[in-house]
Amino acid sequence: MKKILLIFILLLVSILIACQEETISTEDEVDATTSEESGEEDGETSSGAEEENEEDDQGEEENEGEDQSEEVEDEDSSDDSNSDSGKNVLGDTDSILEKTAKAMEEVTSFKGVSEYYDDSTSNGVNEVSETLFTMEIVLSDPAKMHAEGESIMDSGEESMFEMYMAEGDLYIFADGNWFTMPTTSEYGSMYEQYKVFEEEQIDEYLKFSKHFSVTDQGDHYLLSFEGDHEDYKNVIMGASFGAQNETLKEHYENMQISNGSYEIKVDKDTFYMTEYSIEYEAETTGEIGEVKQYHKGTYKLSDFNAIDEITVPEEVVDNAQSF
Incomplete structure (x- = not known):
């Protein structure tokens, strides 16, 4: 079951490779600027040689001017290096990928905490709910899981x-x-929501990797989807609906997405993928009827490799009724 997280890595590869072209372009611009500055300095040196018989005090003034110019250049360079946070990442993407792949490859278990808000209208009947649940997963083969939570309806009804x-x-x-x-x-x-990306969806992620941006957010990298509504449906929604039954697949095929956003966080110290968030508005029709939905959710991952085993209590196994 480790391939669940490795598939996630493949998405990161596609996203960050998309940034690589921008990196190369920026480096070329820097090289060109450096060459121009070098040429100017050579011209100044030649001019200085022709005027070497001028008075010493004039030469000293010119040297002082050059020193001040160098100090200004150093200050500008320092300002640039301190302004990376919050901007597009143009650094060593290969290093980021190697560290992320190595870190996630070793993950054997994790804890997930989900919190989401759902406002749905089905055939004219509106329901609003807020759900919070905690899940622990051991990535054995097959995977093991324990989850518990609570859902609160706008009517005040609660369900555990x-x-x-x-x-x-x-x-x-x-x-x-x-x-x-x-x-x-x-x-x-x-x-399924913690699988995040199914294997059959990987081709779609590769196709649309150019629609992701990567920014430096201080203690983590933020990967944001920036494609259009149809791209959002195919890449983001398709990953979860692809594993559902035929009824939901029909609704997926007829779905119209608007105002969709999707973000992934990667910790800069451990290179673990620690959070993803999703928000969208959608309308669809199918066997269930006409459905309008607004959904906003946050899914956080933690306690990597800290869960050794998950065992179903004997009383649960003995008393469970087949459904």
Whole structure:
């Protein structure tokens, strides 16, 4: 299951390679500027040789002027080096990729905390909910997971939930009882959001990598999707809907996206991918009916390699009803 995170790395590769061309272009401009400055300095030296018989005090004044010019150039260079934060990253992208790939390749487990807001209208019926849940995942083969959380409706109704995943089975706690079902069921979508990118989607990410920007945000790199609405649907939404049932796929195919944003954070010290956020407005039709949705969510990853094992309690396995 490590390939889940390695697929994430491939996206980073495509994004940062897109920045490489801009890096090369900038370096060429710097080289050209340096050559011009060198030529000017040579001209000044030649002129100085022709006037070497002038008075010594005049020569000293010229030397002082040159020293002051060099100091100004040094100050300008220092200002440029201190203004990188918050701007497009044009540094050593190869080094960033190598460190990120090495760090994430060693990940065996992590903790995820999700918080999202959903405002949906289905066939004229509006529902607004806020959900918060915590999930722990061990990337064994097959993966193991434990999740629990709470969802609050705008009506004030609250619902608690808990779930385990192990050995290809899901265990869901609902209405005071435990139920079991295969991981291929629709409830498996809770785990899908932490897969982030499916293998069959990788070609799409490579095609649209030019629509990502990378900026230096101090303690992390921020990767932002900047494609149009159709690109957003194909690249970002397609990664999650590709694993769903036929009913949801129909709604995905008919979906119209507006105001979509997607960002990924990469820690600069550990090079772990620590967070991604998504926000969009969408309209779609299909078997379920006409649906309008506004969704905003943040998904944070932490506790890398700190979770050794996840075990489904015996009482859960013994009492779970097949669903």
